[in-house]
Amino acid sequence: MTAASSATRAITLTAPPSISSRVRTFHSSGCERLTFQHRRAPRVATALRMPVRALSQDELKQQAAWKAVEYVKSGMRLGLGTGSTAAFAVERIASLLKDGTLKDLVAVPTSIRTYEQAKSLGIPLATLAEQPELDLAIDGADEVDPMLNVVKGRGGALLREKMVELASEKFVCIVDDTKLVEGIGGSKDALPIEVTQFGWDYNLKRLQSLPELEGSTAKLRRTKDGEPYVTDNSNYIIDCYFENGFIKDAQKAADVLSQMVGVVEHGLFLNMVNVVVIAGSNGVEVKDKIDLVKEQGMGEA
Ligand SMILES: O=C[C@H](O)[C@H](O)[C@H](O)COP(=O)(O)O
Numbered sequence: 001m002t003a004a005s006s007a008t009r010a011i012t013l014t015a016p017p018s019i020s021s022r023v024r025t026f027h028s029s030g031c032e033r034l035t036f037q038h039r040r041a042p043r044v045a046t047a048l049r050m051p052v053r054a055l056s057q058d059e060l061k062q063q064a065a066w067k068a069v070e071y072v073k074s075g076m077r078l079g080l081g082t083g084s085t086a087a088f089a090v091e092r093i094a095s096l097l098k099d100g101t102l103k104d105l106v107a108v109p110t111s112i113r114t115y116e117q118a119k120s121l122g123i124p125l126a127t128l129a130e131q132p133e134l135d136l137a138i139d140g141a142d143e144v145d146p147m148l149n150v151v152k153g154r155g156g157a158l159l160r161e162k163m164v165e166l167a168s169e170k171f172v173c174i175v176d177d178t179k180l181v182e183g184i185g186g187s188k189d190a191l192p193i194e195v196t197q198f199g200w201d202y203n204l205k206r207l208q209s210l211p212e213l214e215g216s217t218a219k220l221r222r223t224k225d226g227e228p229y230v231t232d233n234s235n236y237i238i239d240c241y242f243e244n245g246f247i248k249d250a251q252k253a254a255d256v257l258s259q260m261v262g263v264v265e266h267g268l269f270l271n272m273v274n275v276v277v278i279a280g281s282n283g284v285e286v287k288d289k290i291d292l293v294k295e296q297g298m299g300e301a
Contacts, residue, residue, distance in 0.1 A: 058084070060176035060279035061140075065089040067277045067284050068138045068172045069096065074103040077131045079164040080118055081139020082111040082157035085174050089138045090114060094121035106131060110139065110164045111157040112232050128167060137168035141276075142189065142267070143181045144173065148276050148289050149250060151184060153192030153267035154239075156221075156231050162265055165272055173273045177280035184250045184268065185242030191216070192267040193238045193257060200228075200236045203262045207238055212253040216240040235264050 055063070065088035072078065072093060080090050096102040106124045108131055109115040118125055139161055141150035150173055152158050165171045181187050191213075195203045200220065208218040221229040221237040228236050247253055250268055257266040278285045 054281060055279075057176050057178065061085040061174070062088040063284050064174040064176060064277045064279040065138070066092050067279070067286065068174045068275075069093055071136055071138070071170070071172055071275075072096070072102060072105070074105070076105055076135040077126075077133070078105060078107040079134045079137030079139070079168045079171075080107045080109045080114050080123070081137065081165075081174075082109075082114045082161060083140040083155045085140035085176070086110075086114065086138065087117060089174060090117050090123070091121065094118070094123050097123060108134060108164050108167075110137075110161040111155075113157075128163060132167055134164065134168040136170045136172065137165045138172050138174060139165060141173045141175050141179055141269070141273075143184060143187050144175055144179050144273075144276055144278070145181055145184055145186075145250075147292060148173070148273045148287060149184060149268070149270045150273055150276075151187075151191055151267050152269050153194070153237070154190055156192070156229060156237060158192055158267045159194050159231065159233055159235075159265040162269065162272075165269070170274045171272055172275045172277060174277045175279070177278050180278065181246075183246030185216070185245065185247040188241065188243050190221075190239030190241055190267075191247070192221070193240060194231055194233070194235045194264040194266070195238055196262050196264060197228075197230075197234070197236055199262050200238070203260070204238050206260065207240060207263075210253075210256065212247075212249065212256045213240055214248060215244055216242045216247075233264070 061084060065085055069089055069092045080086065093102065093105065097105060106126050107118060108126055108128050109118050115125065141152050142154045143151040152161055185191060193207060204218050204220060207213060218238050218240050221239050223229050231237060251270055254266060254268040254270055257263050274289050276287045278287065
């Protein structure tokens with residue numbers, strides 16, 4: 001027997017778990033020693049057996065918010081949005097301030113609710129008069145169209161949000177993927193319009209018959225008790241519902257609404273958003289307006 005043939009050669013076998021005990025009984029034969037090594041079943045098999053839990057809408061909102069907070073750098077002047085998604089961002093910013101990751105921030109809140117949340121968490125706050133130029137605003141949205149135009153205000157904060165976001169160099173919008181629509185009005189839910197209390201019913205009729213809002217139904221927003229909903233600015237909100245389709249021309253509608261006396265602000269935030277962070281079941285996606293405009297060959301964003 002040559003040195004080569006007498007040498008014991010180890011052969012490693014891998015077997016699926018179902019046959020592992022049968023193969024384990026196999027033992028040395030001739031000059032070859034067969035060694036069976038029982039390995040763990042591949043991960044994929046485990047994955048197939050284990051049902052994966054879908055993330056809740058709140059978990060998705062939190063993911064989008066945390067991703068957006070990566071844009072926050074120490075020393076920034078921030079706009080803090082309003083709503084259930086923005087609240088996750090406020091919470092995250094506060095916790096990064098607390099652990100020292102972020103320093104020297106100052107923030108302008110977009111509602112009394114956000115003011116109270118941010119204050120209770122220790123975020124240094126300012127008014128828009130004190131900080132008229134902001135670096136970054138982070139806020140949620142009710143609808144996002146393919147060109148990153150958004151509808152806002154179903155939480156009633158549209159006026160302050162628009163003021164703060166227009167004062168910000170960058171506006172990052174955070175949503176879960178249920179907010180994506182093919183066109184403005186596509187969710188069939190409200191396009192909010194903030195109006196003065198005086199003459200609200202006069203303006204409701206005008207909005208109802210406005211050609212630019214054709215196909216929508218205008219309703220005064222009410223609280224659960226049936227009382228008119230009053231904004232932080234002591235105004236009312238008229239919600240327009242596009243139940244059978246999209247708004248025809250959002251820019252035209254925005255222009256006309258901005259001209260109406262007694263309309264304080266509307267929830268069409270057109271060409272305002274720089275980045276949208278979308279959390280969905282397949283992960284978090286970041287869409288940048290500049291890239292979109294380039295892709296579509298539409299010149300500068
Ligand atoms: O007035 C409220 C704001 O525009 C909110 O950012 C918007 O309604 C989205 O709110 P949420 O994140 O709760 O869906």
